[in-house]
Amino acid sequence: MxxxxxxxxxxxxxxxxxxxxxxxxxxxxxxxxxxxxxxxxxxxxxxxxxxxxxxxxxxxxxxxxxxxxxxxxxxxxxxxxxxxxxxxxxxxxxxxxxxxxxxxxxxxxxxxxxxxxxxxxxxxxxxxxxxxxxxxxxxxAALLVERLRLEWRPGTPVPDPSGRLVFRPVGDTEEMISLMTSVLDGTLDAHSRDDLSRMSAREAAAAHYEEELARYRSPHDWWRVATLPDGEPVGFVTPARNDYNAIIGYIAVLPKHRGNGYIDDILAEGTRILAAQGVPRIRAATDVGNVPMANAFRRAGYVDFERSINMTWP
CATH class of the missing domain: 3.40.630 (Aminopeptidase)
Structure with missing residues (x-):
């Protein structure tokens, strides 16, 4: 005392x-x-x-x-x-x-x-x-980022698959970490950029996996890799449950495939997987400055219900 x-x-x-x-x-x-x-x-x-x-x-x-x-x-x-x-x-x-x-x-x-x-x-x-x-x-402490907190609610329409992409489960931990490492190239996410100032992309991806994704209490076979019809990976999504809600835990498009609107297909797939579980809501978050991701959530029917202020120490 x-x-x-x-x-x-x-x-x-x-x-x-x-x-x-x-x-x-x-x-x-x-x-x-x-x-x-x-x-x-x-x-x-x-x-x-x-x-x-x-x-x-x-x-x-x-x-x-x-x-x-x-x-x-x-x-x-x-x-x-x-x-x-x-x-x-x-x-x-x-x-x-x-x-x-x-x-x-x-x-x-x-x-x-x-x-x-x-x-x-x-x-x-x-x-x-x-x-x-x-x-x-x-x-x-100093401000790192302000983030949008978004929510999908039952009854909100989920688009049917467009047919542009094929979805399959993630093969194993190594594939997941490799994909996470790849999408850090050009990332707009402030937490990822902060990590990259202190460690390599591979180290940042592995730490993110161990500290967050590996802890989800929901089945990892909900996770999806999005590919072109020939099998080339385009991106991924990790629909999951944390200790409180169903969430879109991580969603990303690989650098060479950005700008083609694939994020809408990938988000729709993750939303479908969670909606099929009969959840009362799906939560998601993205940086205020990550305009492409924020717009994708809004197109998918997610609504802004809150923001978060994130501060860190050097």
Whole structure:
């Protein structure tokens, strides 16, 4: 426990019995916290509060995939927006918590914040976003990207196959990683570009596979490689389920085949596979700046329901 001279007490929660305390500052992920604790995606020692007496003035929490023992994302960070020194309290809380949660010498986990699509046009929402970003910036984080979060809903038409492409299951892990390596050439994705600044394309693809795709709890035989009729690969899609929703996990067209509209066929195939499972929704995301991919999702009937702010440390 850390106590500041101004009587700000900062500590992790003691367990799920303090979830009501932690949830006094509302956020869209609150309904997932209890299940995440049960599944081991969160630990009480990763869920910190800053208290002034009985008042919760800031909170922060980290998340990891099931079975991991290190935090993967900082995905809850809230301030009491009625408090005049909320940003200052948030900085102090994060500084104290990160010293305990983040392994010594490790790069701090990425920060992600879900925000309304129109957050810039709504003064109250804009203040919420910018105050939290300001606190993170004081601790060395910088904006990596803003992302669109999209959703397909049952009843939305899915185009019939055009016949231009043939779809088959992915052969094995090596084929998947090789395809992922190829599509990094000329990628518009900010996370991929960040990875490529620190590692080779092959290393980036392998890390992405191990840290995300390999963890999907849905069958890998849902994944599809798109080919021309002669068998030449054009792209791929990985329809899947994560711990919360059906998702289009990864979708891409190989560099030599970009610009031919194949992304529409590939996205339609991934959507068909998931829609056939009777799912209540399909979630997807892409960078705001990746206009071709964003437009493909919209043509396929996916609607923007949210955005995310992603910040990283050097």
């Amino acid at each position: 850390t106590v500041e001279p101004n009587d700000l007490t900062m500590r992790p929660i003691t367990g799920r019995e303090e979830l009501d305390l932690f949830s006094r500052l509302p956020y869209v992920l609150d309904d997932e916290l209890a299940d995440d604790l049960t599944a081991g995606r969160r630990l009480p020692e990763w869920m910190w509060v800053a208290l002034r007496g009985d008042q919760l003035v800031a909170r922060a929490a980290w998340w990891c995939p099931t079975s991991d023992d290190a935090p993967f994302l900082l995905d809850v960070f809230d301030l009491d927006d009625r408090d005049g020194d909320g940003v200052d309290a948030g900085v102090k809380l994060l500084r104290a918590a990160m010293a305990e949660v983040v392994p010594a010498g490790a790069r701090p986990p990425e920060y992600i914040r879900m925000v309304p699509p129109d957050w810039r046009e709504t003064p109250a929402a804009r203040r919420v976003v910018e105050d939290r970003m300001a606190a993170l910036e004081q601790l060395g």
